[in-house]
Amino acid sequence: MTTTPRPPQFAFCPYCRTALEDRDEGGRPRRYCPACGYTQYLNPAPGAGVIIMRGKQVCLVQRKYPPRQGLWTVPTGFMEWDETIGETAVREVKEETGLDVELTALHEVETGVLPPNQPVLVVFFTARECGGELAAGDDAAAVGFYPLDALPGPIAFGAHRRVLAELASGQGIILDPTGGAAGEAS
Ligand SMILES: [Zn+2]
Known part of the structure; x- marks a missing residue:
């Protein structure tokens, strides 16, 4: 507990x-x-988070609205009742970043709390770009790719902080643009 x-x-x-x-x-x-x-x-509410890499840089979105307005996350959002968690992941990436992605692997499952008191279960996927154009969506203040060891600002949620810290420390596997495990752990 x-x-x-x-x-x-x-x-x-x-x-x-x-x-x-x-x-x-x-x-x-x-x-x-x-x-x-x-x-x-x-019950916790299920959502998806998506790790998209360009080399050693990770795609991050700056939150435009509360909670944790102005802070950063990987593309993320709640699952709708009529979609699969994979569909959630692809949809949220498109809405927040403008990118089309294909999911490459299930990365990790984390639990946490969306302030003030909504328990969440976040399924993190890795994905590769397959189209679209990088642009901040309606609920994003900014979007971009940033080095894991030089993030653009505070990360909004504990689950995202843990996943990014693991990637930065090399405990998480960083994927190359073709989706293969590149082992770029540095
Ligand atoms: Zn009743």
Whole structure:
């Protein structure tokens, strides 16, 4: 278990508006609707993060909006209900950077908290460019490729900081532009 803050709980049933009650479910307290049976599960929200390299430089996006406005992440965003996590990754890269990418590998899975209290599970992929033109999207203040040892500013989220630190230290595998493991660990 972690020190993750608990996400907000509903006071009323989002389906039938009945006041929710607390109920123990296998040792976990859950908010439960006595009228329709709805139970609120406090699950993390899944999202994707994408590592795109140009040589030893990594693609980073500066956040235009809160939370952590002005700070940097790899292209990232939440999964929509009707897409696969791979589709999320490709879509978020396009929206934030203008680039078309093909995913090359599943890199790492991290958990964290989107401030103030939204638990998230971020699936990090590596990807290679296959089209498009680098340009900051509507929700990005800036986008570019930066050396792993000279990042343009503070990284917004712990999960992204860990992944970038691993890449910089050579613990993560850096991919060459053709997608093969180049072992450029320096
Ligand atoms: Zn209900």
